[in-house]
Amino acid sequence: MTAVAQFENVGKVYATGWGRRGTRAVAGVSLQIPAGQVFGLLGPNRAGKTTLVKLLLALGRPTEGTVTRLGCPAANLATLTRVGYLHENQHFPRYLTARELLRFYGALTLMPSDTIPARADELLKLVGLADRPDEPIARFSKGMIQRLGLAQALLNDPDLLVLDEPTEGLDLVGRALLRDVIAGQRAKGKTVLLVSHVLSEVEQTCDRVAVLVNGSVVKDASVADLVRDPKTGGRRPLDQALRPLYEGANA
């Protein structure tokens, strides 16, 4: 099994400055995200999920251990051309239109300039914004901005799609769209890393999940294994399987 991303004994302490002790976000995390799968990263608030995403995308540096992305150290920017990222609370420039934004972000993803306009229009259609390509983002609702964020993340047809709380602000139709996008990525053999609190979404879309609690991985298993009730052998809801793990977290 090829790993698209790999964390080896990774630790991260955020410096707080002024002589105070730093805050440890994750410790001793070893994890592999297999290629071609939809991988869920779960855990209670402040478990360290977003920190792992940031380390994977080189938005921060690990204090200990190593992070590998698409076969290269995470600090290597070149592999980011094959990564798409949807941030959990994205603010786009309000003065741009949806089409302008996709062209701008496509250029910064180093896509060939002649392919960007057609790809942007194709994605606007996919996320249901084809009728408002030239409207300023300032007029968009949170759900529309999230859809635009999804289009932005898909611009370069990424081998690794990182979705951090993608259902924020999405209505039922938007969530169905998201599920379709994730399924489409899987069908194309691409990898998706999904960070979410919405366990029903995770259960429906993920092949495998890792559960983080207090900065450490406490479970790394397939969804099929997690939802199998060990007593009866029947199927149980994912939240029932995870509740005992979450209860160990510091609130």
Added chain:
Amino acid sequence: MNLPAAILTIGWLVRDTLRQSLASRLFWAMLAVSAVCIVFCLSVRTKDAPRLATAPGETGYAVPKDDPQVKRLGTESAKAYGIDILEGDELSLGFGAFHVSTARGQQDSVRFLQVWLAGLVAGTAGIFLAIIWTAGFLPTFLDPNHATVLLAKPVPRWSLLLGKVLGVLVFVFLQTTFFVVGTWLALGFATGVFDPRYLFAIPVLVLHFAVFYSFSAMLAVWTRSTVVCVFGTLVFWVLCWGMNYGRHAIIAHDPKGMSEGIRFAAELGYWVLPKPGDLNVVLDDALDTRGFAAGIPEFETARQKEKLNLALSALASLLFAGAMFGVAAWEFRSAEY
């Protein structure tokens, strides 16, 4: 380092910043201020009193009415000697609403207005407002909710920062050019006087702004706070003015009993920090303002004692700006998001 990617990024960020400024009230507010000044210039009229006739090839000699020569000789005698007395010249403002008697002649009256526009309106109020108005560009851009996705793109971080900073400088350059060229043309069309020296104000003013914007950029990367950028930069501006003036005051007055240590510290501070006062002198020299405005005595004395080297001073200010942008880029390169 992927240079083509960096250049592409810089280009897109410059374009984005101009787009941002066009979408903001700031662009139009600054343009409106310039437009008011241009209309003011269009309203200017000059009228010279009759001059003594000169023979072909003869250069007229004119002095103000209160010139010591005229007082000694008397008005009529001076005229008899062929000396023109500058009196009765008139400058009107507001399309004839206000009349001011001058003793300057048309050329110098227009240049007086240009000095006032470049030095006071653009050089002081303009830069002050530009620092305040543009201070929010970088902190907004660097806010994690805005920047995180951009930072996950395969382009060097320094190119993102440099693109944004260059975008702001291009914006200020365009605004400055509109103001200076607009007022130059307006004064020219209104009075017939087109003095090209006034155009030299454009690079000097942009340099002046860039020097202080570099400090604002460093604060923005460090704190990501618009408030800190605005107040920090203004306090820094005042500090630099104080250091600039203080150093020249020590040269001019040579205070007895001042320790060598303090003199050295003043000299060091002067050379390390930007020199807004000296940059104003650069502008004054470019516009040749000596006949219109008295310079600061301490600066004049420093110049007489050959302790004021304007080329070195401007270069040192430019180096400071480069160092500040370098520090900002270095800090941004390793910033955690």
